[in-house]
Amino acid sequence: MxxxxxxxxxxxxxxxxxxxxxxxxxxxxxxxxxxxxxxxxxxxxxxxxxxxxxxxxxxxxxxxxxxxxxxxxxxxxxxxxxxxxxxxxxxxxxxxxxxxxxxxxxxxxxxxxxxxxxxxxxxxxxxxxxxxxxxDNQIATNVLIIEDEPIISMDLEQIVRDLGHDIMATVVTRDEAVNAIATKKPGLVLADIQLADGSSGIDAVKDIFARFSVPVIFITAYPERLLTGERPEPTFLITKPFLQSTVKAAIGQALFFNNEESEAA
Incomplete structure (x- = not known):
């Protein structure tokens, strides 16, 4: 070959x-x-x-x-x-x-x-x-989780809390995500692609981006949908099933760069 x-x-x-x-x-x-x-x-x-x-x-x-x-x-x-x-x-x-x-x-x-x-x-x-x-030394932030599988969302909540961050909300549909950001900006978003009511986590993130600039980590069993070579594509992508260490590393990287951008602003 x-x-x-x-x-x-x-x-x-x-x-x-x-x-x-x-x-x-x-x-x-x-x-x-x-x-x-x-x-x-x-x-x-x-x-x-x-x-x-x-x-x-x-x-x-x-x-x-x-x-x-x-x-x-x-x-x-x-x-x-x-x-x-x-x-x-x-x-x-x-x-x-x-x-x-x-x-x-x-x-x-x-x-x-x-x-x-x-x-x-x-x-x-x-x-x-x-x-x-x-x-471990990063500044704590509020995390919005968009995930429709209860066990996975609980795992993500535990990882986020173990890192010292707060859970802003855990939602299962695009509409719930939009409602969650109506009055508060998240510091980080963890988003699945395929949601409970058939809505899309990708569309939910687009709705968020229309209002805020915020780091997003996609966590999905369908990475091929986000690695097509077309735009837009994610900066941070984790494949299900995942290890806690994988999520922790991605959160650390996403917040590292976001904190630097905030300081610059």
Missing amino acids: SLADQIAPLLPHLRRYARALTGNQKRGDAYVRSLLEAIIADDSIVDRALDPRVGLYKAFYGIWSTADLDAAQPAEEVSGTEGVVSQRLSRMTPINRQALLLTAMEGFSNRETAHVLQVDEGEVSALIDAALKEI
Whole structure:
């Protein structure tokens, strides 16, 4: 099988990872595009001795850690909020967040993550612990949950509370979501796609975006509906069934970038 055939089905997940890592759909896609251009120029950057997915993510790490895509953009594109977020990224330790996202969201083992990040396997646990401490220190916010499955909504409520955040409301339809935001803005939205009355969590989020700018994490059993290559697509996406660590990592990333944008504003 050719390298192109091996990596093609992996690209939607790599795009999801890149967006979660950068906190921005456009920037995340730009890094993936830069990787593909590099592979076309020299496909040896993908380590064929590794599992194809591990090799692809390792090659992505090489692009992420060396390419300064923001510097290549016009000044006005990275001014204001975007500039502050970019500066924050340069001051933080990106490898901590990468280790957490690779294991918690992308499902890599510590050994595979070590290959991707080109570190000793023994370092991975320490990197993850450091990222989790950053999440634990985040400022608390109000969370709106849009989920029609009672057991899943209870799980999400518990995860949110364990992180020190408050539940603004838990709703099961688009109309209930609209009513919930009538008098109060959420600090974060966790949204399923297919809701109890046949309404759409995607439409509910669009209704929210019409009023507020707020980070959203889609949690769905149908990720293919949101990874089609069409616009709009989510920055943060979790597939059901999920692990608590996956949700925690996504919440940490979403609020990290949202807090930076709030400071800039």
